[in-house]
Amino acid sequence: MRAAALGFQIAVTGLAVAFLLIPALMSAVTGVTANYFRGLSSGLTLDWVARVWELYASTVWRSMRIALGALAAALLIGVPAAYALARAPGRLARAIEEFVSLPLAVPGLALALALLQLYGTWRGFRISEWFILVGHVLYTLPFMIRAVLAVFAAIDLPKLEEAAAALGAPPWRRFIDIAVPNAAPGVLAGALTVVTLSIGEFNLTWMLHTPLTKTLPVGLADSYASMRLEVASAYTLVFFVMVLPLLVAMQWAAARAQGFVR
Template sequence: MAIGRGFTWFAVLLCLAPMPLLLVVATTANWPLGFWAGGFTLGWLREGWATVHPYALFSLRLALTVLAIDLAVGLPAAWLIARHAFPGRQALLALINVPLAVPGIAIALALILAYPLARASGLLLIAGQVVYTLPFLVATLAPALAQPALIEREAVARTLGASAMQRLLYITLPAIRSALLAALILVFTLSMGEFNVSFFLFTPLNKTLPIELYSAYITNRVEVAAAITLIFLAFVVPAAIAIERLGGSKIGQA
């Protein structure tokens, strides 16, 4: 236990150590000269927000769109996989999980080759993120929907005259609430931070926040890039914490 705790704290410190340094760089007037050289400033954060806020808002709208599509497709798919044994069930499950094993560049190039005219409209960007995030939603919801106790309660409600909609609203959804919220936040976080697929599908009018973050590190001063990174983390970290609070263990088991 002591050794395990030691390695755990080492991993935590290793992951969190860059955060204070990012804050220092983003608030230093002239970072190449050292820590807070030239004084403390919030100018880089203001400049970073002015640079990326259109892309941050676009990424937010994109994530919500992907979230709605994933829910509309993934909830019925998870229900079907969890509740019914039918020919081709394993093939369907494998097909849903294929994007997890395929590099993002391959998914993006396949979409571009198959639907070249849809790229300019931004539809390919939405499709690419749906393909990438949908397996996570299905994998999180299917075990929750397959719980024997839940199936038994639904059967009892059906014998008492509850309709399908009543069973869904008053029994199923409350029982899988934590898993559902965790799945939705997971999809939102993945969409906000997705880079590999988006890098090949974005257009100048449909650029996501991670793409602009990459551009900042290539073209801007390191202080601006650090400021933009902090802004990006402000969107993603709270969602990651919420996942852990609402159902991180369920996602890990899935």
């Protein structure tokens, strides 16, 4: 009975791993294979990657710029906001928290439509990278706020602040000296989440982009539709190489923040 149950668990886990990993591996291998239809025997090559770089390097740089922009915004807006939400008691603060978390629940397509409806006619803004950045900040900000709030909730921020106040620290010093350093694990976890999600964001970006403001995932969609399989795979490989370290770091940071929270 027990052995059968274990066998079942191993089989399901194994199938899940295969389902998730085989296509990713196929993509990675295809990206460096000379000819997909002839298989690996056709030889390995970096030509496809070079071709991707030639065609799409600008999307890589743009995605990095926007991700860093989203990170800066998440730090400047999200960390103080989490602090304010942690301090402010009552229904109003909870309602605001719920409202700014809406982008987690409302599909990106709807948010993008809303932004287009209101700002679509502001040409200069509409065609700039800033427009996409706004979308990314909208979507990633709640992750930063939640990550930091979770740490604030776990460290008994009010008591530490009272202690600092009793020692003579005015509010801004308590924020700089006590709140921010003690929230560091949450800020780090939030920051990595923001960057990872921004680099992979498609739903909003597809609606917000212009031919001159393509990001990496937009370029990917483009290559899936119009390029040969090897190029699409090589491009996907570039994406993997960018996000894999971020993802590993993100999970490490989240586990660390979790341990801290516990």
